[in-house]
Amino acid sequence: MALRVPISWLRDFVDVPLAPQELAERLTLAGLEVESINAIGAQWDPQKIVVGHITAIAPHPDADRLCLCTVDYGAAAPLTVVTGAPNLTALLGRGLPATPLKAPFAMVGAELIDGHAADGRTLKLKAGNIRGVRSEGMVCSEKELGLSEDHEGILLLPPDAPTGMPLNEYLGDHVLEFDIKGGFAHLLCVHGVAREAAALLGTPLRSDVWRVGGQHGHTRSPTPPFMALEIADPQRCLRFTATLVQGVRIGPSPFWMQQRLVRAGMRPINAVVDVTNYVMLELGQPLHAFDFSSLRGEQGGGRPLIRVRCAHPGEGITTLDGVQRPLDEQMLLITDGGGAVGIAGIMGGLESEVTERTTDVLIECASFEFLSIRRTSQLLKLRTEAGDRFGKRLDPERCAAAGMRAAYLIHDICGGTVHPVQGDVYPRPLAPQAITLPLDFVHHLLGVPIPRTDVVRILEALEFRVEGEDPLRVTPPLHRLDIGIPADLVEEIGRIYGYDRMAPTLIEDALPNQRRNMRLDGTERVRDLLTGCGLDEIITYSMIALEDEARLHPERQAVAPEDYVALRNPLATERGHMRRRLLAGALGTARDNLRFLPRVRMFEVGRVFQPRAGAVLPDEPLRLCAVMAGLRQPASWHSGRDETPMDFFDIKGVAETLLDGLSLGAIEWRPGEQAAYHPGRCAQVSVGDTPLGAVGELHPRVAQAFGLGAHPVCALEFDLEALLVLWQDGHQMTPIFPHPPVYEDLAFIVDAALSAGDVQRLIAQTGRPLVTDVRLFDLYQDSRLGEGRKSLAFALTYQSLERTLTDQDVAKVRARIVKRLEHELHAQLRA
């Protein structure tokens, strides 16, 4: 949560002997991350922009809308400036106010923001004649000083602003902008940050603001004389205090308070609202101010009543922002005798709002169970500063003190009297819980011995009570609801001591058993083999639309939604389900890339998701998918423009290289059918009984459905899990032949329906062991060969481990092969 803390405000509670950047660095390292430092007034030249005292205002001789101001700025002689600021011209004829009129005064040569420009550009002030009167400087608006966008009138300073003091000395400041992570309600205020700073710097923390009630001799009672208080739901409302200030006159809040609020990021409204915001920023406790006279008693009459309860069925409320909000029965309300006056901890109601006419102000300062507040805030989609703070588990201890602090600020600004009794219903006060902390636990967890004196100093600076020698008995302050176990204390000690002071070590524990991760190794091998084949790896989105996978069917058969893992809150409907196949994503990627490139060759390794009946979690098997489409050859001057597209055999070549590289054993290629593929150009690949998947050209209609189709689209889908089970990474070397081989080509005329694979297999089988390689190098079909016949030419390699083969050796084997092929396949050897 963002928090802005002006350093000038921080100084109310702690002396800061450091430059703002250094302080920011120390706080950041201790866990209060300062995202940026806003230097207010850094650009104000101390010689040229000072506090000015307007000692006289006179009409401009030639212009009704201008006036002449005589400004004393601490020099021997005052200067005259011409201005059209409405809040000064309005004084013409009425005379100056009783108290001195002070304003920022910029001398000639000062650099200011151009009040008439929207882009924040600056300009250098020159002396000039305005309608014939010489103007020797300027009184400034907030916008010209860069304080706000307000350019309606000039900024009026308090009457006691010292005339002639450089403005950056009087008004300059540094605002630390924090991003407070986690549920640390106690840090979300100026005093909370001051406590951290004090602990880090070793300087004392001033905490008088917490003791205002005691100083004025107030008492607390669950039954104050001025009203009835009731907590109907003590699970959700932990404490409720009500502080009454009577007889106030509400105007704007004072200059200093407005400046602080603005710097902390809040807009001044009126003195009472400003005080509640101010105390929230200062002490972290959200407050709400009611117009006391608007609060009704039981049945709308009698003594005012406040009851904290959950909403009734059908109940609603119009909040301060004017929105009518329906509520459910777990949402906590602040009600009076007549009904809801606010959503507890989040926002007040419109009807009981404090206005300029309010004379009696009731300050609510309460504490609520944080999860209940978060739930309500999330369901109503209503986020407020108060709700955010309560939602981070704010302790109930600070209620009474914060109420008193607010009451006396209102008293100081608006007059009136604070009722001597503060209403306070606190059914189950927090009890301090001591934690036992052995010093060697600190040592062991952090790795460095921190001296006991440092441990005690740090904890005490953070307001923990420390007793005992070793182990320590440590009692956290009641505002530290986040502290419960010794490790929590170690963190406090470590971060204030400074992690940067701890010398790094390496683990001294024995190394655990190292295990081989075959799945990972196999997957990585697949990646290497495929990139070696020239394929690029892609990673597509796991979330898809069902329609994407339906398009993998040539008839666009709808897929069954129950086969898919569906998301309850998808980013968009086209990402509503988890994929079951990688192919759709790869095809979309191919299409997108073919707009820019003549060819794509790519693969993805990833998980797909399959719901399992009766199981909470789906299966997440690993799949491999490759897609190749476009021109086979990259364009080059060597080969000219080769426009041949890739086809089935390009992807088969990749598949063969992959499977060979994994040494899976004998691979079987069978004509296969798979809806997404071209029925005549698809192979099912298996090893033994294990099917691995399909390789083929896409069905033209499927290609078209994905916006592909100018060329054949080749695809491969393998079950990587099956592949990884078969992969052993233990390929046994085959012997290297020491003698030169004999090469021979044999061509056979066979029945055209016979598959080349079968012929090749038979040759290899028959030629064993001397035939070590059989490779098809020509396929030829012609009517001269005879009807329904084709010619297959194979290159054979003959080798022996023992000796160089002779012509007779080869002739013998050849004869055996020819005979067997003639006999079994009716093949005919071509001359």
Next chain:
Amino acid sequence: MLEELSQLQQDGLRELQAMAGSAELPVWYRTYLGRKGRLTDVLRGLGKLSADERPEAGKRGNEVKQVLEEAFLRRQDEIREAELQASMHSGAVDVTLPGRPVAPGHLHLSIRTLRKIRAIFAEMGFQVYDSPEIDTDENNFELLNIPPYHPARDMWDTFWVNDQVVLRTHTSPGQIRCMREYHPQPIRVILPGKCYRYEQITPRSEHQFFQVEGLAVGHHIRLTDLIGTMSEFARKMYGAERRMRIRSSYFPFTEPSIEVDMDCILCRGAGCRVCKHTGWLEVAGAGMVHPVVLRNGGYDAEEWSGFAFGMGVERPAMLQHGIEDIRYFYNNDLRFLQQF
């Protein structure tokens, strides 16, 4: 016969001299010195000579043979040298022409980066542990000390499958799975993997990304071990000259929690846009495993301690390669992917 031999020598030397290229060399040799060449021919007549004439003619024949042989070898060298010189001249190519294209494949940049990270941790004895991308709310949140509605949940925007099942928002649920599988053995693992967060896709955020989690559990694991391990990693990943900074932080599943920063690799700490003018870049979020999490994993928190860390994968890649838009990673524009 002597005349014949002189004539033969003269002819031979002349033809040898007139020869244009090395292709003619064997022809010449066959003609003059071959088994059926002219010299053999002439010498065949020796038998017909008288015993007086024979020795001289024989001697002369040998001389001619030697002269021609020597001349041949000389001329052969000459011609070959000339031809070599000529070929070097005529065989020159325009070296500015492009080479024959080789089309290598490329690993995805995320995988390449993951490999680098994995290799560094492998050297320190961290092995890879896999866990599913879809997991229970219990593993992803509750057992990691993040109860329902807890403020800490704000740190993760979650995709829900149903009330109990989420797309993992971080790799941390793997910590629970790993501990439950390995206890009571010590652990040193990294858990790399894809994670999902409910975030609109913008130049700075993706709903799908990779993370690497690390977990060490042992009897004497210390925070300084964590700091040491992280420094070692950052220096190996980003350069030995890196400076580290350790900041206190908050994560529900570690206590104490820290954030590990290093000086910005772009501006070297001077402050730039990438490091938001702080001079520091975040390396990892980390901390000592929270006792509740240790217990949920099956380890007695009195006896065991551990550290855990988590880091993104895309971000380091973006820093190292000057990538300013995370959407390039999963758009799969090959013109991008082929650069790495």
